[in-house]
Amino acid sequence: MIKTGFFRFKKLGQKYLLTNDLGDFIFLQKKDFKNFKEGKLKEEASVYKELDKKHFTSKSWRCENCQARLTNRYASYRGKYLSQGPGLHIIVVTLRCDHACRYCHASSKNMTRTDLDMQEPTAKKVVDMIFETTSPFINVEFQGGEPLANFGIVKFIVNRVLEKNKKAKKELRFSLVSTLSLLDDKKLNWLHGKKISICSSLDGPEKLHNKNRPKLDGKSSYRATCQGIKKTKKKYKDLHYQVNALITTTGDSLPLWKEIVDEYVKLGLRDIHLRPLNPFGMAKGLQKLLGYSAQDFVTFYKKALDYIIELNLRGIDIRERIAKMIAQKAFTDNDPNFLDLRSPCGAGIGQLAYHYNGDVYTCDEGRMLGQMGDGTFKLGNVHKNTYKEIISSEVTKSLCLASTLEGLTGCSDCVYLPYCGVCPVFNYSEEGNIFAQAPNNFRCQVNKSILDYLFRKFETPEALKIFKKWLSK
Amino acid sequence: MSSKNRRNIKTIKTQKQNGQLVISLNPKIYPLEAIYGACYVFVDRAYLFLDGDPKKEIKVFIEGKRKLDSKKLEELAGEFKNELLDYVLRTAIAKNTKKIRETIVEKALFSAFPSEETSEEEHIESDPLGIAVPWEEKYGEKK
Amino acid sequence: MTIRFNKNFYNLKTVEKASQAYQGLADFKISQNKKVITVKLENIVPTAKRKIEDEFCNYVLAMMKQ
Secondary structure, three states: OOOEOOOEEEEEOOEEEEEOOOOOEEEEEHHHHHHHHOOOOOOOOHHHHHHHHOOOEHHHHOOHHHHHHHHHHHHHHHHHHHOOOOOEEEEEOEOEOOEOOOOOOOOOEOOOOHHHEOOHHHHHHHHHHHOOOOOOEEEEEEEOOOHHHHHHHHHHHHHHHHHHHHHHOOEEEEEEEOOOOOOOHHHHHHHHHOOOEEEEEOOOOHHHHHHHOOEOOOOOHHHHHHHHHHHHHHHHHHHOOOOEEEOOEOHHHHHHHHHHHHHHHHOOOOEEOOOEOOOOOHHHHOHHHHOOOHHHHHHHHHHHHHHHHHHHHOOOOOEEHHHHHHHHHHHOOOOOOOOOOOOOOOEOOOEEEEOOOOEEEOOHHHHHHHHOOOOOOEEEEOOOOOHHHHHOOHHHHHHHHHOOHHHOOOOOOOOOHHHOOOOHHHHHHHHOOOOOOHHHOHHHHHHHHHHHHHHHHHOOHHHHHHHHHHHHO | OOHHHHHHHHOEEEEEEOOEEEEEEOOOOOOHHHHHHHHHHHOOOEEEEEEEEOOOEEEEEEEEOOOOOHHHHHHHHHHHHHHHHHHHHHHHHHHHHHHHHHHHHHHHHHHHOOOOOOOHHHHHHHOOOOOOOOHHHHHOOOO | OEEEEEOOOOOHHHHHHHHHHOOOOOEEEEEEOOOEEEEEEEOOOHHHOOOHHHHHHHHHHHHHHO
């Protein structure tokens, strides 16, 4: 009798999808699944050979190769997730902004409020704290409000980081998340000179973008952003950097899936990240106005992804970020380390978020909640607390526990465990508990439905070819 | 239909009661752990309640969150029973592979965490969550 | 409104925790005997009246799995 190794499973359409701890997956016909679980599969059968190759059989599950892959997986786990300090450091240099986005996560304030700018003494302390991380890699990400509104501090921080790194010798990366409406040639030259990658927000065609993201001066924010993207793409050509843009999906976005994708293609943006609205910042109070059900979002996602695949088949280069990440997890042993889709999540161990006043939070979502008046995920302040006090906070440990999927009800049995992640801050915001009841959880509903859809796509040769092409670039 | 399937069907009875379906389960075939698992999966679309005697017969009362006609209610119950069978299998897999899985994972974690001679400072930095700090050190009385 | 939970399938600790989560929607009075945990709901918020019993039972059952 051939026994099985450990696996998780679910019925997907007419087949059974199986996954294991290595992140390998296989689809089985009903009859093969029945024979496999009952130990009736013959070793000579091609389906047995495939199960064996992917470490689902009892024999292959105990073999050296499987052990080595699992060791590697945990070593990478430890290396990237657990034993190093945070690598991503999000710095909110100001809360001022010249936009009044309907869903603003940062709860941005108007441009006269210079009291909401990060000052040099705080910036200095932030940089000092960043360099206490044991991570060999540091990514400093500037956010706001609108970070270009406090450009002086952006420059101060970058220069100080570069200076300190002469001794620390860490692998450095800088990024700036901006509307680009305040981007002039002088700023752009400086950013280019320091090789700071740029990310903006583009919600879709002009009418939608301007409705979601009105400028305070009444002018078209779409035109300002598009102009900024074009200028930056041209300037950064020699660096081979891709300018990125993010979409925030509101209820108004849902019928415009084709127009939104077309907008990204028109601007030559190679990646689009179709993500749902988060319940943070102003979005929380406006959820009824802006929001939608998990099912509505998934319908939007499927249509947009199908269109993206169709464009790829026509030779147009555009990738959907979530699909690419899931494909990377499913087809390679190289996890993309996206902090929203990993176990445990990045809160406090993969990232820290620094507010303009020096408050330190577990993550950007925690900081947004803090801005809304709930300091649950605040770890301390750069002026009052040491690095050790910040990273050894009980809050971090709790979030680590609440996002380790193997220990979570619903997740531990789920076929998608190797590819998924939870956000305890989201759970807390929505359910008042960092541990969610998965079936009722919006994010779980969205993730499961998207994963169902993607794994079915992996069975489609045309779509699979496109996903693998995305991985090879 | 195999005799095994026939036996399984006799271990589940379904009857209608006040707009709900009552699924009666043989606890020898359907462990409570599996029943909890199946119920958990359904809490977003059904209202469920457990009663009965865990030694003789476990009753699952199931009703759709939305109003369902008789046919849809039967379908919902059918999906629940399928999920229940899946959970019986999951429970069995977890039980059968528990020991070996612990060994394999332990071995993998051990290999991924090489033992090193470290100074006290480095030790602190390699234990950022303070898991290795003894209870007495954290919470004991200061002398 | 009264709910009776069979102690073979539900435990007191879980019912108490669930009632804490629901405390904004009603007042909960919990008592028990050898076989049953009895939960009396009073002063139920009007908007919750229709569904609170079923949703609360679901919440408790989901917590039993947790």
